[in-house]
Amino acid sequence: MRKIQFFIAWRYLKGKGSALLSMNARLSFIGVFTGATLLVIVLSIFNGFQRQLKMSIFEFDPHIRLSKDSMDAVAIKDWKIWKKKLYDELSSEVETIEGIIQSPAILRRKSTIEHVFLRAIELPLQNNSYYTFPEHFPKIVEPQGMNALPKGNSCLIGAEMAVNLGLRVGDTIELVVPRGQFSLQLGVTPSLRPFTVAGFFKTGHYQYDSRVVLLALDQAQNLFAIGDSVQQLAVRVKDTNRLREVRQKFLVHWPYSVRTLEEEQRNFFAALRLEKTIMTTIVFLFIISAMVGIIVATYNVVRSHRRDIGILKALGMSDTGILLIFTMTGFIMGSLGAVTGILTGIFVSLKLESIIGFLESSINTIGAWYAQTFQEGGIWFKVQLIPRDVYYFDHLPIHIDPAFLHTVAAVAILLSGMASLIPAWKASQMEPVKIIRGGGD
Numbered sequence: 550m551r552k553i554q555f556f557i558a559w560r561y562l563k564g565k566g567s568a569l570l571s572m573n574a575r576l577s578f579i580g581v582f583t584g585a586t587l588l589v590i591v592l593s594i595f596n597g598f599q600r601q602l603k604m605s606i607f608e609f610d611p612h613i614r615l616s617k618d619s620m621d622a623v624a625i626k627d628w629k630i631w632k633k634k635l636y637d638e639l640s641s642e643v644e645t646i647e648g649i650i651q652s653p654a655i656l657r658r659k660s661t662i663e664h665v666f667l668r669a670i671e672l673p674l675q676n677n678s679y680y681t682f683p684e685h686f687p688k689i690v691e692p693q694g695m696n697a698l699p700k701g702n703s704c705l706i707g708a709e710m711a712v713n714l715g716l717r718v719g720d721t722i723e724l725v726v727p728r729g730q731f732s733l734q735l736g737v738t739p740s741l742r743p744f745t746v747a748g749f750f751k752t753g754h755y756q757y758d759s760r761v762v763l764l765a766l767d768q769a770q771n772l773f774a775i776g777d778s779v780q781q782l783a784v785r786v787k788d789t790n791r792l793r794e795v796r797q798k799f800l801v802h803w804p805y806s807v808r809t810l811e812e813e814q815r816n817f818f819a820a821l822r823l824e825k826t827i828m829t830t831i832v833f834l835f836i837i838s839a840m841v842g843i844i845v846a847t848y849n850v851v852r853s854h855r856r857d858i859g860i861l862k863a864l865g866m867s868d869t870g871i872l873l874i875f876t877m878t879g880f881i882m883g884s885l886g887a888v889t890g891i892l893t894g895i896f897v898s899l900k901l902e903s904i905i906g907f908l909e910s911s912i913n914t915i916g917a918w919y920a921q922t923f924q925e926g927g928i929w930f931k932v933q934l935i936p937r938d939v940y941y942f943d944h945l946p947i948h949i950d951p952a953f954l955h956t957v958a959a960v961a962i963l964l965s966g967m968a969s970l971i972p973a974w975k976a977s978q979m980e981p982v983k984i985i986r987g988g989g990d
Contacts, residue, residue, distance in 0.1 A: 554870055557861075558877035561850050573846040574882055580839030581886025581961055582893070588832040588957055589894025589949075590901070595828055596953075597946030599821050605754035606817075609761075610810050611649070611783030612792060617805045624778035631803070632782060638802050642795045644787050647671040648779035650769045655725040656762065658714055665710070666760050667726060669769030671779075702768060703747035707758035711749050720746045724762065726772055742772055836961055839886070840968035843879050848972040850878055855979065862981035875973030876966055883965020887958045895949060902945040905934050 562574040615635075617625055625631065628648045636646050650669035655662060704724075706716060716722070725741045744764070752758055770777065786795050792809045799807045811818060851858070858871060897904070912932050921927035935945060 554874045555877055558874050558881060561854055561874075562878055562881055573849045574878075577839070577842040577846040577882045578886045580842045581836065581883055581965060582890040584832065584836035584839050585887050585890025585957055585961055586894040586897070587835060588829075589891055589954065590898050591828060591832055592825075592953060593894070593898040593947050593949050594901070594945070595825055596948040596950055599825065600948045601753060601946040602821070603818075605752045605757070606814060607789055607810065609752045609754065609757055610813075611647075611781070612786045612789060612810050613784035613796060613799060614808045614813075615782040615784065615799065615803050615805065616780060616808075624775050624780060625782065626776070626778045628779045628782060635782070635784075635799070635802055639795070639798055642786055642788075642791070642798065644785040646785075647783045648766060648781070649783045650766065650773060650775075650780045652726055652773070652780075654762065656714075657723040657725065658716070658720075661714060663710075663714065664760075665724075665762050667724065667762050667764065667769070669764045669766045671766045702742060702744045703765075704744040705748050705750050705763040706746055707761050708749045708751040709755060709759035710762075711746070713759060716746050718746055718748060722746065724772070740772055740774065833960070837964065840964050843882055843965050843968040844972060846882065847875055847878050847969040848975075851875060851972050851976040858976055858979055859981040859983075862979070868977040871979075872970075872973050872977040875976050876969050879969025879973070880962060880966045883962045883968075886965070887961035890961075891954055891958055895954070898947050898949060901947060905945065909934055 615631075625648070632646050632648065636643060648671050650667075652667050654665050654667040656665045657663075704722070706722075710716070721743050723741055723743050725739050727739060744762075750758070750763065764772070766779070770779075784795075784799070786792060792811055796807055796809050861871065862868075909932060912934075913929070916932065917929040920929035
């Protein structure tokens with residue numbers, strides 16, 4: 550029986566002649582199709598940006614920080630003992646534990662003074678040679694700089710800082726930091742030392758690449774005059790989705806301050822979640838507005854097939870059967886629009902960088918021709934649709950979430966069916982005798 554109802558519903562939506570859909574069905578299809586396509590493209594880009602930002606943070610920052618107080622003012626003198634003990638206890642959850650020092654500092658280069666953030670990292674030995682870099686470490690623009698970092702007063706700086714200050718490998722900078730422990734009589738004694746730029750690093754996060762200076766741990770200990778001590782133990786976990794659970798385990802073994810990256814960056818992550826929610830809501834409203842088109846289309850189908858409804862009822866079809874026919878019209882329009890829209894959105898998302906590159910090239914070619922032909926001087930400033938210096942990505946990040954695609958399809962199809970319920974119910978309540986005689990609606 551349902552096969553007959555589906556066949557009738559499809560016949561009502563089909564256009565005249567060889568047309569796949571009627572005009573009303575076509576307009577409704579376009580509404581759902583456009584909404585689904587935009588939703589997939591927008592959220593794929595947004596998910597890609599969020600994923601790239603999170604990756605840059607999780608690759609550069611420790612996942613969990615252990616310190617003796619929340620202000621990192623107390624040095625950890627027995628950090629090597631704690632490091633071994635904690636790793637032995639939690640090796641199933643922990644990837645690495647390293648001693649680090651970090652502090653605000655002042656960078657001076659000739660007449661230029663910049664506020665920077667200094668971070669000292671432990672460089673473990675293996676086979677009497679320094680690691681080139683752990684896999685999780687930021688991309689090194691000048692790889693040879695890592696080998697020079699432990700030798701003499703050498704440092705690594707962010708790629709953006711190098712551009713902003715015009716620094717090259719081999720240039721000298723001066724770092725000023727507070728030295729030793731705080732004294733009520735003397736306050737903080739500054740320590741100044743020259744360092745040679747050994748190389749650059751790049752995380753993809755502008756704040757890090759424009760502000761952070763990396764030193765070897767032993768150099769920083771001498772600079773801060775704290776002996777063989779560190780400010781924190783930096784922990785990297787194997788599964789970042791289990792940060793809270795791992796934090797609870799550290800609280801059992803470490804009697805002081807334990808902070809996770811999510812806690813330190815909670816405002817940033819909350820802002821990302823809010824932005825994603827707002828963007829999703831806005832585009833979903835577009836799909837909901839397309840449901841109005843489905844209501845109108847289904848209502849027009851009902852009006853144009855009133856006599857058919859009367860005949861079907863006279864032949865014994867129940868009210869439920871009539872309701873099912875016109876509800877199916879909504880499901881069919883929604884299904885066609887959602888599926889084709891999602892597939893189109895996936896295709897456009899995967900090709901978006903090429904599309905944007907083509908548009909940029911076309912705009913700049915036409916603009917340069919126009920400037921040379923019609924403007925005095927013929928100067929044309931190159932257009933970038935996605936400026937790399939603003940968004941700070943080497944490529945347009947795209948992340949397509951299969952679970953989200955299923956959600957979009959399910960919601961679009963469900964809303965389409967629900968939108969057709971009102972006119973479908975109206976059709977099921979029509980009196981067959983009045984309809985056949987030409988009366989009633």
